[in-house]
Amino acid sequence: MTASARTAVRPVRQTRAIGAAIEGWGRADGGATRRDDLPWRSTRDPWAVLVSETLAQQTQLSRVVPAYHRFLAEFPTASDCAAAPLGDILRAWRGMGYNRRARNLHLAAAAVVDRHDGQVPDDLDALLALPGIGPYTARAILAFAFDRDVGVVDTNAGRVLSRAVEGRSLRPAEAQALVDAMVPSGRGWSFGQALLDLGALVCMSRTPVCGACPVRRRCRWAVAGRPEPDPAKGSAGVSTVQARFDGSDRQGRGRLVAALRTGPVGPDEVAVTAGWPGDTDRARRVAEGLVAEGLAVRDPAGALRLP
DNA sequence: TAAACGTGGGG
DNA sequence: TCCCCACGTTT
Known part of the structure; x- marks a missing residue:
């Protein structure tokens, strides 16, 4: 490693301190800048978490809530889902779009029944092997259903990591290693929830509310005066613009x-x-x-x- | 690696 | 009406 590369990386101790600050904010904030009303926050049922996270892929959470309730009411377990025809899953999926997610969820349910005796596995590789479960969703299940010490990187977390922790755009493996190192021991669930909330509600894409951020004094981007280009652009996990939908x-x-x-x-x-x-x-x-x-x-x- | 993959709400 | 935006995975 060159001297310049070494100095460009924040020491592990500081990275851990930022993680602890984010997790603490999630517990102490009082809900003003958190999304405690989401129904899946109160469950640790791995199937319910798998369903909620699959529904949440590329979808605003306000639209996920009604689908989450009706989906779990109809398919309370992976076995129930696997046993139903795909048409029933697709009908329960109405209004959600990206229907391949529904097909993959159906296939994943079948794989859980076939390979894991009907229980959603708590193993990263086993989760990644399920259809429709990628790097984000696999770790979300580990953190939110099993409270494991793994970090989650979606578009919101991706912004926080690139802006606050390093102040530059990150590669996927780099972002994952960084966020994993930020998880306070035994706090996988609350750290992940806090990180996602922080990204979604405070460290927003266009107009971040730095005044409400628990790490503003440690944030490289904020301390530097939020220079352009925004380090979140093109960074790991951060959503990119889509092709025009109308006429597609x-x-x-x-x-x-x-x-x-x-x-x-x-x-x-x-x-x-x-x-x-x-x-x-x-x-x-x-x-x-x-x-x-x-x-x-x-x-x-x-x-x-x-x- | 780029491109495909939906929908609803808000300005 | 049109454009922008929003908690990824697969090939």
Whole structure:
């Protein structure tokens, strides 16, 4: 390691101090800048945590709450989910978008039944092997269901880590090692919750509220006067801009799946249902994509329906 | 590694 | 109406 690289990294002792400050803020804040009202905060049921975190992927939490309740009411265990046809899962998924998440959740439930006797595993590699469970969700399950000392890096945590701890953009492995080192011993759950809340409600993307931040005096970016470019841009875990939705295949797919939740879509209805009455080829191609992904099936009459 | 993948709310 | 935004994973 070069001398410049060494001086660019904050000493482990200071990193741990920032972690302790964040965890302490989460416990002492009183809720003013926390999201204690979220229903999954009060559960440690690993299946419920897996469901809530999968629903939360790329989705605002306010929209996750009703889906979380109806999903767990219908599928209270992984076995219940695995035993149901995918169509039932997709109907419970209504309004959530990114329907591949629902398919992957169904597959994950089946894998939990087959490989883990119906119990969500508390092992990182086993979790990562489940469909739809990536680096964030696997560690969220470990921290929030099993209170393990692992750090979680989503878009909000990614901002905090890049701005406050190092003051520069981070690579994924670097961010993960950093956040793991910040977890106060035995405080995986409360540290993770506090970190996510801090990122979502204080260290916001466009207009961070540094005056309300528990680490403002230790934050490299804040202390430096928040210079541009924002170190969070392009840093590990931080969301990037998406392709335009209006007019996209995604929009047509969404329309088709929404219609399929109500009933079958005949071959002559696909184009109009997808929103492209003048482009049958495109509609057919997108419909085939849904079939190929297992999100729809074609019955003997050629109509599209949910699996 | 870039691109695909949905939806609803707010300004 | 249009644009921006929001607690990732897969190929």
